[in-house]
Amino acid sequence: MSLLPVLAVLLSAQVAISDLYARRVSNRWLLCVGMVALGGLLWMWAVRGAPFPGMHLAGAVVGLAALLPFYALGWMGAGDVKYFAVLGLLLGMPALLPIWVASSLLAGAHAGCVLLAPGLRTALPLRMQWLHARAQEQWQARPFVRQIHASRQGRAGIPYAAYLAFATVGFIAYGTYGASS
Template identity: 55%
Template sequence: MTVLGLLTIAVCLRIAISDLYARRVPNAWLLAACALALPVLVAGQFQAPPLPWPMHLLGAVIGLAALLPFHAIGWMGAGDVKFFAVLGLLLGWQALLPVWVVASLVAGVHAVVALGARQLAAHLPMRLQLQVDRASAHWQAHPAARCMQAARQGRHGIPYAAYLAMAAIGWVLLNTHGGAA
């Protein structure tokens, strides 16, 4: 596995945990990933074969440009956009489409399940609705749930950066172990 592959996995794990728990993508981790990736790309020019740095820089630009319109219309957080650009830098532009497709499919399933659960709840028998409400209230009163809600500071939505991270880890592992081109 390459240094960039290891760096990608490490950053993706941290981003996935943060996005799932607090619905945040820490800028410090994104900057650290860039600060570590750029010297690796420069040093890669002195090895045989040289690391294709233009593919990585183009990946960062394409990653930013591809998701920026979704942020502009309010469908996506800025952290998701910045993280996708960092993934482009770490993995190169050729990884962006597969990572985006997988993450978007998983996010779509998440949305369908969330909306379906709301619709289903409205059609449950009253006794079952009361049990679901009690279980939900019990969970919301749990200290772990309260800590998580406090960390989210009212942010809701689908943890898209976490899904991008999981897809990127899959990309790295498939490419490391010969599953993809």
């Protein structure tokens, strides 16, 4: 496996943890990985005689442009958009569509669960509703759950960057191990 997919997997692990825990994507990580990738691509092209990294550069532009309207509408955080652009730089433009489709399906399933949960809760027998409410109270009282809520600073929503990360790791694993088997 070459350096760029390894960087994508490492970045994806960091992004998934950060997005699930605090609903944040680190600009520092994105910038560092993006600069290393860009430097590596340009070095390979200029010094080693590799083909011009046009698909990678186009991937960064397309990744940014594809999700920017969702940020402008307030449906997505800026970190999600920047992460998708860095993924385009790391993996090239052809990787963006399968990653976007898989992550959108995961986020859609998450949204469906969030929307259906209140209706399903009221359909439960009263004893089950009471047990659920009690379990919820005990869960919310745990220190690590309060710490997670504090780290989010009121940010809510679906962790789309984490779903992008899961889809990215799946895409790379399939390309590395699944396609040849």
